Amino acid sequence: MNMGAYESLKGPPLPADLNGDCTVNDADFRLLDACKTGPDLGAPLLDCANADLDHDDDVDQSDFGLL
Ligand SMILES: [Ca+2]
């Protein structure tokens, strides 16, 4: 059996990659920061739904912790 090149250019999906450029960096951090609601301010805006990384209907420190 030929064990030649078998590489995938696509890594695993990155849930914290908010702008979809396949890296998690300062740009994603700024998107998350712009979406921050804090624990008392309710659900994030629709545009920010993917910034709620732990899916608890807010964007706060625990989501930053996952970034
Ligand atoms: Ca990114």
Ligand SMILES: [Ca+2]
């Ligand atoms: Ca959250």
Ligand SMILES: [Ca+2]
């Ligand atoms: Ca939270």
